Structures are given as structure tokens and as C-alpha cells.
Amino acid sequence: YSWAIYFYPDGKSPEPEDNASYVSLFIALASKGTDVSALFELTLVDQSGNGKHKVHSHFERALEKGPYTLKYRGSMWGYKRFFRRTGLESSDYLKDNSLLVRCRVAVMQTDGFDYLKRSCPSLLTELLEYVARRSEHSVIALGHRKEVFADGCDANGRRVKQRLH
Known part of the structure; x- marks a missing residue:
């Protein structure tokens, strides 16, 4: 420039x-x-x-x-x-x-991080699964089925709650 x-x-x-x-x-x-x-x-x-x-x-x-x-x-x-x-x-x-x-x-430099946008969903899932295994997380019983949720943030700092199981 x-x-x-x-x-x-x-x-x-x-x-x-x-x-x-x-x-x-x-x-x-x-x-x-x-x-x-x-x-x-x-x-x-x-x-x-x-x-x-x-x-x-x-x-x-x-x-x-x-x-x-x-x-x-x-x-x-x-x-x-x-x-x-x-x-x-x-x-x-x-x-x-x-x-x-x-x-x-x-x-x-802002244009060199496009690959993160594509790979973040899988990284986010892995991170949230790790958080769910290592720390307190929500276990919600719905009938005979249990669903596990983990709270976290995405790459932009927005709150994310994801079902893991």
C-alpha cells in the first residue's frame, strides 16, 4: 500500500x-x-x-x-x-x-484466513467434545435418551451450544 x-x-x-x-x-x-x-x-x-x-x-x-x-x-x-x-x-x-x-x-492481513472459515465447524465440534469430556456440561434426559450439550464460542466469539451425543 x-x-x-x-x-x-x-x-x-x-x-x-x-x-x-x-x-x-x-x-x-x-x-x-x-x-x-x-x-x-x-x-x-x-x-x-x-x-x-x-x-x-x-x-x-x-x-x-x-x-x-x-x-x-x-x-x-x-x-x-x-x-x-x-x-x-x-x-x-x-x-x-x-x-x-x-x-x-x-x-x-485479513485475506489469508479463509481456510479457517472452512475448517472451523469441524474444529469447533472437536473442541466442544473435548470440553464436554473434561469439564462440566449439560446432560439432558429426554425419555430414554440422553443428550449431551457443551457450551463454547465460535471463532467470532459468539456463544455456541452444541449437541454432542
Whole structure:
């Protein structure tokens, strides 16, 4: 994939007061693609050598929120309020009237798992049978016949109750 970084020194916000107060920074999908799931990190580099970079990262929140999905070319991820404009103009991020922005992108591969969709029903049955043998499970007597059920989750985390015998 190709990416573009968009920096808005006058902000990119529907709120006029934000545009005067903040700079905005975004990364956008520049190549053709649909539903590209990725994690992003935008860093404004401290050019004084002190290493006090301004980092906004999606990587730390990946487990709780998951990757961000860019739907089409031109879709953006970033921050309308990346940094206060007055602080930027007198900071170590600005050197010789230029900024250095680093971007890190990790694209999640989603098309390589089709085989799991096909094999999950058999894997799920095996797993539920194992759970039924190893842990508490429901035994329901219907007339002379007993039916054994095991509770579990499918690959998408949905609750599943399956009859085993």
C-alpha cells in the first residue's frame, strides 16, 4: 500500500477555534484498496536531539479497540488536535522552519484466513467434545435418551451450544 501524510498547520476541524489553536496530522491511504485494516503511529520528531518526541499511537490501544479500517483511497486516520499551534512554533520540533514527521503502519492481513472459515465447524465440534469430556456440561434426559450439550464460542466469539451425543 501507498500512504500519504497530511499536515494542516491551520488545523482541520469543523470548530473554527480549534483551527486557530491546533495543528492537525493525518495519514491517508494513497493507493487503491478497500477495507484496509491497520495500526498507525504518528510521531513529531524532537529535532534538538533530546529525544522528547510527540507520539500519537494506535499500537498501544490495539488489543482493546482493534485495528482501524480505511474504507477506500483517501480515507484518513489521525488527529484534528495533534499539537497546540503556539507550543509548536517555539518548540524543538521546529528547526529551520521545517518539521520532521515519522509514521509507522502495520497492515493486518485479513485475506489469508479463509481456510479457517472452512475448517472451523469441524474444529469447533472437536473442541466442544473435548470440553464436554473434561469439564462440566449439560446432560439432558429426554425419555430414554440422553443428550449431551457443551457450551463454547465460535471463532467470532459468539456463544455456541452444541449437541454432542
